[in-house]
Amino acid sequence: MDAPERPDGSVAPRDLRVSHSDRAHISALLDRHHVDGRLDGAELAERLVLVTAAVTRADLNRVVADLPGAAEAVPVREVLELTNTAGELRRSGEWLVPPRVVVRSYFGNARLDMRRARFVTGDVVIESELTVGNLDIRLPPGATVDLTGARTQFGSVRDKLGATDRPGAPHVVVVGGTWFGNITVR
Structure with missing residues (x-):
């Protein structure tokens, strides 16, 4: 059908x-x-x-x-775009996570604390477009992450959750990255 x-x-x-x-x-x-x-x-x-x-x-x-x-439960908005030119970009506490989150920051760090967030779907894609700065993502218990599409030119990509055999709920996929900085998921 x-x-x-x-x-x-x-x-x-x-x-x-x-x-x-x-x-x-x-x-x-x-x-x-x-x-x-x-x-x-x-x-x-x-x-x-x-x-x-x-x-x-x-x-x-x-x-x-x-x-x-x-x-x-299913948002009107499918994409949340967070943009910052300089300084700290933060999202924490109770907030609604749509299926796709776009994070743009030119000079500064981005921190997404999803431990108390409500996820609209079990799968979330985070698109990172950082020039100079770190991306720090904190996930709730049971969550999993896929960092195969994440990159950095000068820095590191770290999965502090540890690998699992199958996706959890929520399952977060990080794509894109940062030019100068680190990507860390914990």
Whole structure:
């Protein structure tokens, strides 16, 4: 079955097919709502069956539509662009991480602390365009990272999480890099 196309030939974000990571992310959200007392055991079980059968983002959205924060389960914005000319670029605390984050900084460091962030999808791509500065990414427990597309001319790329056999949730892919500086994920 083909997803409905828009006039420009693209597929609306709500009609995009979901991955195993997306389903795992929504399952984790439901578990949190169960622990917080918003869902009883039977409701949790019913919704987890729907998550397993979900094909599109719209299917997943329907499962969490009546829960706090559900409007952000799949964002209106697909890309978050963070730009800085000089100084420190930071994002921390509780924030919504869309499927793609673009970080641009010419002279300064960029720090993305995702330990308390809410991930829209299980897979996130971080595009780094730094000239002079370090990129420091902090991920929550259970997260994994792919740094094969990350580069630096004068510096190092470090994965302090350690390699795993399969992607976790969330799974972050870092592409691009920095000219002078380091890329560190912890």
